[in-house]
Amino acid sequence: AQTVTQSQPEMSVQEAETVTLSCTYDTSESDYYLFWYKQPPSRQMILVIRQEAYKQQNATENRFSVNFQKAAKSFSLKISDSQLGDAAMYFCAYVLYGGATNKLIFGTGTLLAVQP
Amino acid sequence: NAGVTQTPKFRVLKTGQSMTLLCAQDMNHEYMYWYRQDPGMGLRLIHYSVGEGTTAKGEVPDGYNVSRLKKQNFLLGLESAAPSQTSVYFCASSYWASSRYEQYFGPGTRLTVT
Numbered sequence: 608a609q610t611v612t613q614s615q616p617e618m619s620v621q622e623a624e625t626v627t628l629s630c631t632y633d634t635s636e637s638d639y640y641l642f643w644y645k646q647p648p649s650r651q652m653i654l655v656i657r658q659e660a661y662k663q664q665n666a667t668e669n670r671f672s673v674n675f676q677k678a679a680k681s682f683s684l685k686i687s688d689s690q691l692g693d694a695a696m697y698f699c700a701y702v703l704y705g706g707a708t709n710k711l712i713f714g715t716g717t718l719l720a721v722q723p
Numbered sequence: 724n725a726g727v728t729q730t731p732k733f734r735v736l737k738t739g740q741s742m743t744l745l746c747a748q749d750m751n752h753e754y755m756y757w758y759r760q761d762p763g764m765g766l767r768l769i770h771y772s773v774g775e776g777t778t779a780k781g782e783v784p785d786g787y788n789v790s791r792l793k794k795q796n797f798l799l800g801l802e803s804a805a806p807s808q809t810s811v812y813f814c815a816s817s818y819w820a821s822s823r824y825e826q827y828f829g830p831g832t833r834l835t836v837t
Binding site for chain 1: 754756763764765766767768771773779783809813816817819822824825826828830831
């Protein structure tokens, strides 16, 4: 069974600094997608970035980028130039490509605090 | 286009009471999901549906039932609420298009069982 692990329950970063959130996953499949979701205090789940496993190039969305290491089954999120609005819970998630159920499997989350 | 909506947003129940949470999506998605979110445990899948008229159990289905009579609606029922069901509940829908996957979430329902 696939699993997703986020080993950092809480992280803190100074405003304008860079922070990296860790995620590892376990799967025997070769074709899948990985995601980072942000959940601010409003509770709304917001997609931050996605990575297709078949792509070697790391995904980037403005200040957010990932370091995808397929062999190591690692998928970390880097937030550059951190802003107060980045303070939130961040979830890493996995979905199998072409699966019958399209179920997302989530990690337990990392709570990010941004210090002014 | 409202996306995924959930009703109600907040609810307080007494132990043993029943209630139904309604999820609606206007994106014509086949797949729909119900999750619960508890501190330190992330989002756990309760039940899901791969199409109208079909449902299946997820990771934590006990104490819940679901129905998908219409493609756009996915209902989550609690027949006899227990304090252990105090949680935040999220509904979601998903699609694949041109090898691109996205799952959309509702705003969540905070349920307290006393």
